[in-house]
Amino acid sequence: MAHERFQTVEGQINWNDPMYKLYEKAKRNGGWNPADIDFSQDREDFLQLREEERIASLPLISSFSAGEEAVTLDILPMLHAMARQGRLEDTMFLTTFLHDEAKHTEMFSRWQQAVGVGDLDLSAYHNDSYKRIFYEALPEAMERLYTDDSPEEVIRAATVYNMIVEGVLAESGYYSFRQIYKKSGLFPGILQGIDYLNMDEGRHIQFGIYTIQRLVVGNEERFKLFHDYMDELWMHAYGVVEYLVGLAVLQREQSNFESQIVFEPDIMRQYAVKQFHIRKSKIDRARKYKNLTELEAAADS
Numbered sequence: 001m002a003h004e005r006f007q008t009v010e011g012q013i014n015w016n017d018p019m020y021k022l023y024e025k026a027k028r029n030g031g032w033n034p035a036d037i038d039f040s041q042d043r044e045d046f047l048q049l050r051e052e053e054r055i056a057s058l059p060l061i062s063s064f065s066a067g068e069e070a071v072t073l074d075i076l077p078m079l080h081a082m083a084r085q086g087r088l089e090d091t092m093f094l095t096t097f098l099h100d101e102a103k104h105t106e107m108f109s110r111w112q113q114a115v116g117v118g119d120l121d122l123s124a125y126h127n128d129s130y131k132r133i134f135y136e137a138l139p140e141a142m143e144r145l146y147t148d149d150s151p152e153e154v155i156r157a158a159t160v161y162n163m164i165v166e167g168v169l170a171e172s173g174y175y176s177f178r179q180i181y182k183k184s185g186l187f188p189g190i191l192q193g194i195d196y197l198n199m200d201e202g203r204h205i206q207f208g209i210y211t212i213q214r215l216v217v218g219n220e221e222r223f224k225l226f227h228d229y230m231d232e233l234w235m236h237a238y239g240v241v242e243y244l245v246g247l248a249v250l251q252r253e254q255s256n257f258e259s260q261i262v263f264e265p266d267i268m269r270q271y272a273v274k275q276f277h278i279r280k281s282k283i284d285r286a287r288k289y290k291n292l293t294e295l296e297a298a299a300d301s
């Protein structure tokens with residue numbers, strides 16, 4: 001495809017574009033380096049845990065690792081689609097997005113290496129729901145953009161990637177991890193890393209929200225497409241949460257000692273449900289506007 005024009009030659013970057021603002025935020029806040037995080041206390045903590053407790057920490061780690069690796073590998077078609085559509089500010093932001101995900105993948109792998117489980121195969125902790133989302137739905141929806149970057153397919157891709165994987169599963173995962181290990185006073189290194197990750201994910205989810213909003217605004221069919229796809233994916237997303245929470249409950253019940261690790265299963269389930277509804281309601285806010293011009297005017301201001 002030949003270029004017909006260049007935005008920064010005919011004019012300039014749209015400095016007020018929401019995506020450009022996210023790009024600026026990413027440059028400002030996203031400069032942390034996973035290699036700078038000190039995991040030595042995490043290693044000590046891990047080694048002093050009972051074996052059952054060490055094992056109990058692995059399902060969530062295994063979900064994070066695969067999740068971050070998947071989103072690192074699968075974001076490219078979105079970047080490609082935005083570039084091909086001439087969306088310069090989106091493309092610029094997505095370069096930081098891809099770099100963020102690479103660092104997230106690095107962070108978890110470094111932690112696993114530091115505590116001594118780097119070579120363990122943890123894939124047994126991915127249940128069918130997890131596989132449905134991370135092994136199938138995510139790459140399928142993203143890769144489709146290479147051949148079809150219509151509004152409908154961009155909505156589907158951003159729904160599974162930004163709303164379900166990031167907005168529901170990653171957010172709930174970080175929350176649970178914090179709940180468990182902050183209260184238990186363990187793993188300060190990875191907790192610091194998760195604070196950084198959380199900030200990055202906020203920008204990523206913002207990208208998804210705005211992308212979906214601008215495509216559904218003023219179009220009832222596309223609103224329905226978004227909600228239907230969210231509902232379809234929810235069963236699997238909740239299946240991941242329920243499996244991880246259930247596993248933790250089972251491990252606790254089967255242990256015959258008072259664990260130093262405390263957690264409340266219902267709070268985690270409720271948190272995931274809440275995230276799901278928040279994502280939907282964020283998109284529904286676009287109903288306030290009649291069309292894209294109105295939405296853009298509001299985002300610009």
Ligand SMILES: [Fe+2]
Pocket residue numbers: 068071100101104197201
């Ligand atoms: Fe991430």
Ligand SMILES: [Fe+2]
Pocket residue numbers: 071101166200201204
């Ligand atoms: Fe992300």
